[in-house]
Amino acid sequence: METKQFWELIVNKLKKENLIDPDIIEEYILTSELVKISNKEYVILVRSNLGVTILNELKEVFVYGFKSFLNDYVAVEFSTKVIFNKNNKANIKKEEASKLLPDNALTFDNFIVGSSNKQANLAAKNVVTNPGSSFNPLFIYGDSGLGKTHLLQAIKNEATLSNKKVLYLTSEDFTKSVVNALNKGDLKEIEDLKNKINSNDFFILDDIQFLSKKDKTNEFFFNIINNFTENGKQLVFSSDKTPELLNGFEKRMITRFNSGLSTPINSLDIATAKLIIEWEIKKQGLKQKIKEDAIVYLAQNFSDDVRKIKGIVNRLLFFGIQSDLNHVIDLENIIDLFKDTPSANLGLLNVKKIKEVVAKKYDVTIKAIDGKARTTEIKNARHLAMYFAKIILNHTSTQIGAEFGGRDHSTVLSAISRIEKLIYKEKEFKKIVESLKNEIVVK
Numbered sequence: 001m002e003t004k005q006f007w008e009l010i011v012n013k014l015k016k017e018n019l020i021d022p023d024i025i026e027e028y029i030l031t032s033e034l035v036k037i038s039n040k041e042y043v044i045l046v047r048s049n050l051g052v053t054i055l056n057e058l059k060e061v062f063v064y065g066f067k068s069f070l071n072d073y074v075a076v077e078f079s080t081k082v083i084f085n086k087n088n089k090a091n092i093k094k095e096e097a098s099k100l101l102p103d104n105a106l107t108f109d110n111f112i113v114g115s116s117n118k119q120a121n122l123a124a125k126n127v128v129t130n131p132g133s134s135f136n137p138l139f140i141y142g143d144s145g146l147g148k149t150h151l152l153q154a155i156k157n158e159a160t161l162s163n164k165k166v167l168y169l170t171s172e173d174f175t176k177s178v179v180n181a182l183n184k185g186d187l188k189e190i191e192d193l194k195n196k197i198n199s200n201d202f203f204i205l206d207d208i209q210f211l212s213k214k215d216k217t218n219e220f221f222f223n224i225i226n227n228f229t230e231n232g233k234q235l236v237f238s239s240d241k242t243p244e245l246l247n248g249f250e251k252r253m254i255t256r257f258n259s260g261l262s263t264p265i266n267s268l269d270i271a272t273a274k275l276i277i278e279w280e281i282k283k284q285g286l287k288q289k290i291k292e293d294a295i296v297y298l299a300q301n302f303s304d305d306v307r308k309i310k311g312i313v314n315r316l317l318f319f320g321i322q323s324d325l326n327h328v329i330d331l332e333n334i335i336d337l338f339k340d341t342p343s344a345n346l347g348l349l350n351v352k353k354i355k356e357v358v359a360k361k362y363d364v365t366i367k368a369i370d371g372k373a374r375t376t377e378i379k380n381a382r383h384l385a386m387y388f389a390k391i392i393l394n395h396t397s398t399q400i401g402a403e404f405g406g407r408d409h410s411t412v413l414s415a416i417s418r419i420e421k422l423i424y425k426e427k428e429f430k431k432i433v434e435s436l437k438n439e440i441v442v443k
């Protein structure tokens with residue numbers, strides 16, 4: 001279908017469902033144009049900057065509109081024609097330059113985004129486009145193996161492609177250089193090192209928890225932080241803890257770490273873990289097909305750390321080498337292959353836990369959720385629990401039907417769709433869903 005017709009369909013749908021004020025439709029939407037960037041990315045060109053601001057507030061409604069026709073979530077951005085054309089030219093240049101990066105470079109393109117890391121990913125992209133503004137320093141924290149270094153390297157690569165001067169160091173290397181210079185007691189050497197670091201547009205320091213806490217190293221570091229913030233240049237730090245929990249730093253340092261944006265990378269949720277497993281399988285080139293429920297099982301049980309996922313996929317490849325090319329790897333194979341591997345807590349997540357959390361919230365029983373009663377409270381609880389079984393556990397609609405008192409898969413689909421619609425329409429309901437989701441996935 002032509003993009004123009006497709007855009008008309010979406011606008012008509014949003015109009016019909018009264019999801020947008022008619023004046024806004026008239027003034028900003030009917031005068032806009034849709035541009036398809038890829039199957040997953042669309043840009044809506046609006047006539048004015050004010051229009052962009054207003055429509056950005058309604059982004060979720062548009063995402064809903066696209067999903068109704070495409071049956072998938074897509075990225076929707078708003079822009080004016082002038083800005084879009086300017087960015088497009090810059091992107092083409094960047095695309096050319098990015099071909100110079102090694103194949104295994106850690107970039108935003110090969111970082112898989114899901115609810116556990118989307119905030120950190122967004123903040124990381126933001127400091128590349130707006131260096132030295134409000135998110136300075138950017139402080140990313142989280143457990144080992146969840147992608148902190150990956151995001152820091154992505155910032156480095158992307159900023160370098162935009163012709164920025166970037167210094168990325170591990171805290172160990174930074175400490176070594178500083179201690180070396182200080183031990184020599186040669187003032188010029190210390191000044192040279194300071195100037196060398198300060199000459200960059202970005203200073204990225206990984207695993208800050210390992211930084212030496214000696215007074216003089218701290219003093220040196222404090223000076224660097226001040227130079228960067230005063231000159232509007234970007235600082236990025238990563239750590240396994242929040243700034244407040246970092247031991248041994250002076251209070252003034254903690255205040256500096258907190259003066260920009262601290263953002264977590266949380267433990268993987270099952271949907272993201274599943275995407276990373278599928279991506280690794282594809283990247284590493286497993287020859288055999290693997291069944292969906294087998295991947296979900298791996299995601300539920302072994303995805304507390306992305307490094308572990310890589311190890312799991314290596315074992316799958318080894319299994320593949322020993323198997324027939326036509327063999328389809330199923331759940332039974334996987335359970336057998338990983339029977340001695342200790343599983344992560346995610347394995348404890350199941351439909352029962354979802355039903356318990358939702359039943360408590362709506363003050364109904366699990367029996368009622370599985371039963372036939374259709375009071376508003378029971379229906380809401382049932383539909384929401386089905387929705388969570390889909391987005392958190394990634395169960396199929398047939399599977400969910402069976403788990404909720406033997407319902408038809410089309411009943412499940414319409415329940416999920418009802419919840420999605422409510423989330424887009426009602427901000428309060430969206431908040432409830434977010435908080436219940438956190439309660440369910442918390443370890």
Ligand SMILES: Nc1ncnc2c1ncn2[C@@H]1O[C@H](COP(=O)(O)OP(=O)(O)OP(=O)(O)O)[C@@H](O)[C@H]1O
Nearest residue numbers: 110111112113143144145146147148149150306307
């Ligand atoms: N969301 C993701 N998408 C793709 N690859 C990822 C993702 N998260 C992590 N990885 C990969 O997992 C591996 C471990 O990630 P990384 O080194 O960035 O973790 P980390 O949080 O810095 O851990 P540590 O605190 O131990 O240094 C890397 O190979 C990284 O590329």
